[in-house]
Each structure stands twice: as structure tokens, then as C-alpha cells.
Amino acid sequence: MAPRLDFPNWWSKDTHDKGTTTTPVVVKIENPTFSVVKINGADAAFRPVEKSRGKNAKQVTWVLLLKAHRAVGCIAWLASVMWTLLGAIKKRIVHGQGVAMEGESDKLERGKLLFRVIRVFLVVSLAVLAFEIVAYLQGWQFRNPNLHILPNALDFEGLLHMAYVGWLRFRVEYIAPPVQVLSKFCVVLFLIQSLDRMVLCMGCFWIRYKKVKPRFAGDPFKVDDIEGSASHYPMVLIQIPMCNEREVYEQSISAVCQIDWPRDCLLIQVLDDSDDESIQCLIKTEVSKWSRKGVNIIYRHRLNRTGYKAGNLKSAMSCDYVKGYEFVAIFDADFQPNPDFLKQTVPHFKDNPELGLVQARWSFVNKDENLLTRLQNINLCFHFEVEQQVNGLFLNFFGFNGTAGVWRIKALEESGGWLERTTVEDMDIAVRAHLNGWKFIFLNDVKVLCEVPESYEAYRKQQHRWHSGPMQLFRLCLPAIVRSKVSTWKKANLILLFFLLRKLILPLYSFTLFCIILPLTMFVPEAELPLWVICYVPVFMSFLNILPAPKSFPFIVPYLLFENTMSVTKFNAMVSGLFQLESSYEWIVTKKAGRSSDSDLLAAEQREAKSIEHQKIHKGASESELVELHHFKEQKEYAPTPIKKANKIYKKELTLAFLLLTASVRSLLSAQGVHFYFLLFQGVTFLLVGLDLIGEQMS
DSSP, X not given: OOOOXXXXXXXXXXXXXXXXXXXXXXXXXXXXXXXXXXXXXXXXXXXXXXXXXXXXXXXXHHHHHHHHHHHHHXXXXXXXXXXHHHHHHIIIIISOTTEEETTSSOTTOOOHHHHHHHHHHHHHHXXXXXXXXXHXXXXXXXXXXXXXXXXXXXXXXXXXXXXXXXXXXXXXXXXXXXXXXXXXXXXXXXXXXXXXXXXXHHHHHHHHHHTOOOOOOSOTTOOSOSTTGGGGSOOEEEEEEEXXXXXXXXXXXXXXXXXXXXXXXXXXXXXXXXXXXXXXXXXXXXXXXXXXXXXXXXXXXXXXXXXXXXXXXXXXXXXXXXXXXXXEEEOOTTOXXXXXXXXXXXXXXXXXXXXXXXXXXXEETTTTSSHHHHHHHHHHHHIIIIIIHHHHHHTSXXXXXXXXXXXXXXXXXXXXXXXXXXXXXXXXXXXXXXXXXXXXXXXEEEEEEEOOOOBHHHHXXXXXXXXXXXHHHHHHHHHXXXXXXXXXXXXXXXXXXXXXXXXXXHHHHHHIIIXXXXXXXXXXXXXXXXXXXXXXXXXXXXXXXXXXSGGGGGGHHHHHHHHHHHHHHHHHXXXXXXXXXXXXXXXXXXXXXXXXXXXXXXXXXXXXXXHHHHHHHOOOOOHHHHHHHHHHHHHHHXXXXXXXOOEEEOHHHHHHHXXXXXXXXXXXXXXXXXXXXXXXXXXXXXXXXXXXXXXXXXX
């Protein structure tokens, strides 16, 4: 059949567009030789081809098989994850392979009361959950969160039904009101702390937009007379406090000894508090090696480790030869400064007599070692780039990080020197120096390589010290802050923001709101938390925290869950420090792994190659080299047998895991979607941490 040309429609359209008036013409055809057929729709040749058309049964089968393959793959992946988790649980709990219970060798743990409270809470929750499941199966108004107790409730038949009605009445009248008050109080604290972080982030954005940073004019060490160049460099003392640092002592001493500074203006003190004689021998040998190379380095060892790090630094500053030095730089045993560190920090003191401290940023050589190190990197990047940088620029005050900083010795002496009253001697001296009018500078672009803990046990002990010490210091410093002559604004900043909001309120509301109140509201629906408290605001704040480390965005959900998990340790530490419990006075050295950067490994390989070549050329050896070699042989021969390490099981985290999983089952019965998923994932996170499956795994 020939296609239609639609000539009448085209003609009518054309004449209408021209706007002309025409006379209708009637065409009359006699004896037509064609027939008219009515066709509905377009011809087959001009009809649009459907995408589904042309698919045969075989193609449909392949599509269905592909979708089924994807679904099976997803289910298999979930099954493998669950199987691995169950296998780890069986290995850790049932068989006890390679694990040690918390408290067997961990003297830091003193939170038995908190563990008992959580355990009682778990038992009560399990009982209430069983009761609620029975009520759900019986259909006793379980789905309605706003239950109204009928006057004739006692007329219902069945003792169990009467008990359930009595529980509802007791819940509404006596449990819901205090839970609602406590939840509102924690939500207010949560919003205040979130507002504080938003203000800090806005300050960081402004610094980046304006490209503001501390600068010094010209080259303060540039001189024309080469012979007199050393006189233009100030006298700098470098201190390396360490204690049983077998893994990192060599790379730290090596990095410090290679700092670019005139040797007659530089003195290095290696302050060793090790109680292991083999480690003492190794450190002495390393110091002697650099001393023979012309480096002005001294080894000091204390027989009594009184005052921990503060006592070590205080003892070193009491030496007579220290009086001739103007500045002191401090590096912990795992820090590896660049050769130009002093030339990037010391010039800021010139023509700035009020400056007491220049703090550099930390950079982590093992930040991608495992999930735990990645999550720590997120926290510390926010701390340095946002908190330290903003407070340093706008307030000229921040907490000294204890290492990778340069102090003016005059500022230390006028502020009372190092005190042994707390385990956070760095924060203590910073607060006292601030009250005496000294200013601080933070250099975000000067980075010093170091390590973060790779095992959860080491990280947990570190966080306990970092959160118990500030509360202990707050009790001691509060009278001095009130009596000081600084402005009211500085007093308010120290008390309200520096101590209360960022050191006390943060762990308080985080643990209470997300680990206690949230699971409790699943059994008390009258006090249910709004969705924005559980989901929207925490995700937004996690997004802000992760901005300084943009490569860590894939870990935003694990970061949020892990921070809530760590709130247990931080809350326990905060309480022990605030009430000066026994654990707040203990100092446990953070275990190091001895990681090195690529440049350090390359330099070590070159030194080893040179050493081998030197031994081939020179067959003999000097007396000192023979003595050193003898020391190494004795060290290898009498080295103590290494203690077999084991992962631990943490009872608080495990108990909270079962509590949150119990609450997730209750929320599932109430058809609360977001609450169920949050409680489920948070409970699984507590389970992983409680079994010590995050971080370094000991075989």
C-alpha cells in the first residue's frame, strides 16, 4: 500500500500561514477506480520501534539470569561477611584463641561500676523485650506509640494482660518524663557542640579563602660574612624524651641529628627513661655513633621514672649548661622532623617578644595501615587544620601537643616550668603560659612525620590518658584561671569552650545520647528521639569533620559509628579524671610499630650499601668499632624473649553491643526504619570493637 501524503492537511496549514483568502474549489470525479480503507494509527513503516520489540525469549532469559547472578553475588557477599564475623566470634569467645580478657593484664581499666550499670541495663532490656514480643503477638495495641490507658483496663482477662497494662501505665507516668528531660538536655548539648564545630569550620574556610598564615619577613639568617654566620643563629636545645622505645629510637635520633643548624648553636638531649638495659645499650650506641660524627648530642638516663614525661623534661632543664640556650624544641621518640624544621619555626620568634610557642602539624607515616589508622587520621586532621589553626590565628592560644613544637625557654621558666601533677603536662604548661600573657603560633604547613597507634589496645590507652588528664587539670587550674589577671573573654574561653565544651560535654552527651538514651527510647516510645538527632545532624557533623581529609570520604559512615563507640572509653576517662580516680594518674607509653616513610627506607638502604662497600674496602676495624660490634653481639645473644601478643576482649563494648542489638529488635517490631538501621549498625560496630577486630590483629 502506498503511503499517505496528507495533502489536505499540508494545504490547509500552508494557506493558514500565508493568511490569504481563497475560494473553495470543488473537484468532482466520476466513476472512481480506487477504494477507501480506514486505517487506525500510523503505517508500519513510520511507526516508532519499541525498545522491547525484537527481544526474544532467549534474551529475556539472559537478562533474568544476569540479575539473578547479581542478587546471588550480593547475598553471597553478605553471607561471607556474616560467616567471617561469626567465625571470629566463635574464635574469640568460645575457644578463646589468641585473646586475653580485659583486666587480666590491663591495669588501666578501673570502670567496674560502669560495666555493672551497663550489664544491668542489658538484662532489664532483654526482659522488657521478651515481654513486648509477647504483647506484640497478642496484638495488645503494640504499634501505637501514643497509648492511652483505658479506665476499665483492669477488666481485661488474663494475668499477663493485666501486667502489661500495668507496665504501660508505669512507663507513661514514671519512666517517660525523666527520660524526656534527659534526652532534651543531651540534645541541647549536642546542638551547642555542633554549633561550636560549625564556627570553627567557618573560621577554617575563611583562613583558606584569605590564604592567611603566619609569616616572617625575609631570611633572618642570611649574612654576608661566612665566618660570622653562626653568631646570627640563636642557641637551640632539642630534647627527645623516650621510654622503652625499641622500635623507633634509631629513626628519631637520626632525623634530629640531621637537622640543618650550626652545630655550635645546637645541643641534642636524648632523655631515656627506659628500664630495659638492652634498650639503654642500644640508645647509648646510637648516641655515640652520632657523637663521633661531630653532632653535639648527650645521653641522659634517670634511675627513677618520677613524674613520667614531665619529670623527665624537668630534670633535663635543671642542667647548668641549659642556661645558655634561648629555645627548646621537643620531639617524642616516634617523630622524624625534616632538616629545615628549625629554619621554618625559630624565625617566627624574631622581633616578637610575646611569642612563647611555635607548634607544627603532625603527619602520619602509617595512616593507611588499617581501618583504625584511617579513622584516627580523620580526627587528627580536623584537630590540627581546624581547631589548632583557627584558635592559633584568632585567639593566639591552643593546647600544646607535647611534641613537634619550639618553646621560648623564658616562657617556660616564667610559667612555672614542667609540673608533675597531671598526665597532660603539655596542656598544663600551655594553660599556665597563656595566663601569663604568652602567645602561640600554629604552622599548618610545617609537618613532622610520626605514627598513630595501629592496635585498638594502644589507641584505647592513649585516648584514656588524653581525656582523663584534661579533667584532672581542670580541677587544678580552675582557681588559678579565676584569679588570673587576663581578660574576662580569655577566662570564659578557657573555662566554657576549652575545658567544659570540648573536653567534658563532648564525651558526656555522645555516650549518654547515643549509647544509653537512644536504646532506652525504643522501650519508652513516649520519649522517642527525632530523626534529625539520629541521622541528619550527626551525618552533617561527620561531613564537616572529614573535610580536612577529603580522601577519607568513603569512611564517613564507619567514622560516625566508631566515634560513638569510642565515647564509652572517653566518658569513662572523663569521669575518672574529674573525680581523680586511680586510673587518671597512670601513664602507659603508647606502643609504636617503627614505621618509616619511603624516603627513610631509601636512605637506610643507601647507608647499608655504603657500609657494606666500606667493609669490603677496609678489612680492618678500629678499637671503637670493635667495641660497638661487641655490644651488638651481646644484645642479640642476651635479648629477652619477646612476649606473645594477643588481641583482647572488651566487656563494656560487648555488653553495649548486645544492648543496642536488643534495642534494634524492639525498633523493628515498632516499624521504625531509621532507628532500626542505626541501632543495628551501631551494635555491630560495638561488637567488632569489643572483639578487638579493628586495628592490628595479633596472630
